[in-house]
Amino acid sequence: MQYSKKVMELFTKPKNVGEIKNADGIGEVGNPSCGDMMSIYIKVGKATTGKNKGKEILKDIKFKTYGCAAAIATSSMITEMAKGKTLEDAEKLSRNDIAEELGGLPPIKMHCSNLAADGLKAAIENYRKNKAKKK
Numbered sequence: 025m026q027y028s029k030k031v032m033e034l035f036t037k038p039k040n041v042g043e044i045k046n047a048d049g050i051g052e053v054g055n056p057s058c059g060d061m062m063s064i065y066i067k068v069g070k071a072t073t074g075k076n077k078g079k080e081i082l083k084d085i086k087f088k089t090y091g092c093a094a095a096i097a098t099s100s101m102i103t104e105m106a107k108g109k110t111l112e113d114a115e116k117l118s119r120n121d122i123a124e125e126l127g128g129l130p131p132i133k134m135h136c137s138n139l140a141a142d143g144l145k146a147a148i149e150n151y152r153k154n155k156a157k158k159k
Contacts (some may be wrong), residue, residue: 038097
């Protein structure tokens with residue numbers, strides 16, 4: 025199985041690894057058939073400048089993943105792609121967007137990019153549920 029240079033780079037030196045203490049939202053997803061497990065942690069804040077001024081954006085995002093090279097690389101890539109985006113724009117990130125940014129994934133590993141996109145969506149959904157409870 026051949027991975028792109030970008031996949032190998034993010035597997036060996038992933039970005040945004042870890043947990044956010046008091047995260048605003050946490051998304052936990054997994055694939056029982058391959059054993060991959062991902063947790064995505066987000067911190068939300070208001071944009072203070074630019075076209076998104078006043079909108080909720082992802083101020084910080086981190087992940088913890090147990091899985092193969094593709095699972096770790098896709099987790100890292102989704103955090104890089106989503107950081108600074110509005111929640112609405114972050115939710116639009118798809119498995120194909122992630123795979124494309126990584127220079128492609130072998131077909132048998134595309135489910136990893138699904139997990140990463142689903143993990144981010146789950147974290148945003150968790151944030152919204154937590155926010156609604158506080159009202």
